[in-house]
Amino acid sequence: MLIALLPGDGIGPEVIAQARRVLDALAIDGLVYEEGLVGGAAYKAVGHPLPAETLDIARRADAILFGAVGDPDCDALERHLRPEQAILGLRKELTLFANLRPAKMFPELADASTLRPEVAAAIDLMIVRELTGDVYFGEKGMRKTADGQREGYDVMCYSESEVRRIAHVAFRTAQARAKNGGGGKLCSVDKANVLETSQLWRDVVIETAAEYPDVTLTHMYVDNAAMQLVRNPGQFDVIVTGNLFGDILSDQASMCVGSIGMLASASLDSNGKGLYEPIHGSAPDIAGQNKANPLATILSAAMMLRYSLNLPAQADRIEAAVAKALAGGARGADLGGSMSTVQIGDAVLAAL
Ligand code: IPM
Ligand code: MG
Numbered sequence: 206m207l208i209a210l211l212p213g214d215g216i217g218p219e220v221i222a223q224a225r226r227v228l229d230a231l232a233i234d235g236l237v238y239e240e241g242l243v244g245g246a247a248y249k250a251v252g253h254p255l256p257a258e259t260l261d262i263a264r265r266a267d268a269i270l271f272g273a274v275g276d277p278d279c280d281a282l283e284r285h286l287r288p289e290q291a292i293l294g295l296r297k298e299l300t301l302f303a304n305l306r307p308a309k310m311f312p313e314l315a316d317a318s319t320l321r322p323e324v325a326a327a328i329d330l331m332i333v334r335e336l337t338g339d340v341y342f343g344e345k346g347m348r349k350t351a352d353g354q355r356e357g358y359d360v361m362c363y364s365e366s367e368v369r370r371i372a373h374v375a376f377r378t379a380q381a382r383a384k385n386g387g388g389g390k391l392c393s394v395d396k397a398n399v400l401e402t403s404q405l406w407r408d409v410v411i412e413t414a415a416e417y418p419d420v421t422l423t424h425m426y427v428d429n430a431a432m433q434l435v436r437n438p439g440q441f442d443v444i445v446t447g448n449l450f451g452d453i454l455s456d457q458a459s460m461c462v463g464s465i466g467m468l469a470s471a472s473l474d475s476n477g478k479g480l481y482e483p484i485h486g487s488a489p490d491i492a493g494q495n496k497a498n499p500l501a502t503i504l505s506a507a508m509m510l511r512y513s514l515n516l517p518a519q520a521d522r523i524e525a526a527v528a529k530a531l532a533g534g535a536r537g538a539d540l541g542g543s544m545s546t547v548q549i550g551d552a553v554l555a556a557l
Pocket of ligand 1: 274289292293452484486
């Protein structure tokens with residue numbers, strides 16, 4: 206099984222290194238790694254944020270473990286050369302349309318949430334974010350209005366088939382979680398009171414629901430969802446939403462469980478091939494200082510074992526080791542502690 210390792214920019218290489226140590230410690234038979242340049246690091250080395258060689262490794266791989274992209278040195282570049290284009294390009298080229306972003310409260314971190322502990326304790330949700338459509342990939346540009354002003358535009362659009370395939374993933378996710386004691390509830394988040402895109406989204410989700418009579422489907426406007434996520438996050442099981450709303454709500458959910466440094470993600474195609482990445486970015490302000498929390502990346506590696514490599518028992522081992530390390534006080538600065546990236550990696554390895 207081939208794993209593409211794409212560390213990228215900022216803290217990416219540091220957090221990927223810790224995930225790699227954890228994977229190595231599991232001594233899984235037949236895992237091989239190929240490393241590729243991506244993001245600002247790739248631009249600086251070869252002039253493009255997503256070089257053809259990297260895309261080729263990603264295509265050949267069974268799964269991709271991704272660090273982060275984003276580099277202030279590249280802020281002035283044209284959009285198609287910016288580091289972020291690397292992750293957007295990988296998602297699009299590999300049709301990684303289903304982004305799973307779990308947010309679950311580790312009891313050990315109850316005091317780290319900005320929410321009251323009794324409110325935060327109830328968080329165990331999964332955001333299913335559509336990842337290859339929406340305003341991210343619609344027509345975009347800069348033009349002049351009739352009176353000579355500059356005008357930027359980004360078209361928001363979704364086709365029926367794009368909504369249907371992410372709806373199926375979301376309903377199946379709700380069913381799978383129900384078996385593990387969840388509620389089998391799906392909340393579809395949109396802005397159907399204003400947007401045509403959202404009206405279609407809602408209609409197609411309702412049509413798809415006919416195939417999943419056991420799942421309880423509700424709908425919520427995105428502004429209300431943002432409010433409910435801090436008011437009573439325990440009400441949510443699975444949330445399905447579009448690319449832009451999912452981007453925003455998943456950052457919000459991450460802070461509710463203590464730190465964005467904790468949230469892992471999987472981006473899947475329709476055959477279970479996936480890219481796995483922490484949802485935090487490259488954090489250039491702390492890059493190279495051995496300060497970043499590697500747990501989101503380590504938990505992303507666990508998701509990789511579960512979803513792409515069919516090794517759920519090994520995934521469980523990693524997650525249990527992270528919980529044990531947290532219980533033993535492994536905290537970086539993001540969680541009010543003082544442990545370094547490597548020390549947190551050490552703690553997870555010891556727990557393993
Ligand atoms: C994310 C990030 C990306 C996104 C950026 C880096 C393009 O914020 O994965 O959530 O907006 O999707
Ligand atoms: Mg984001």
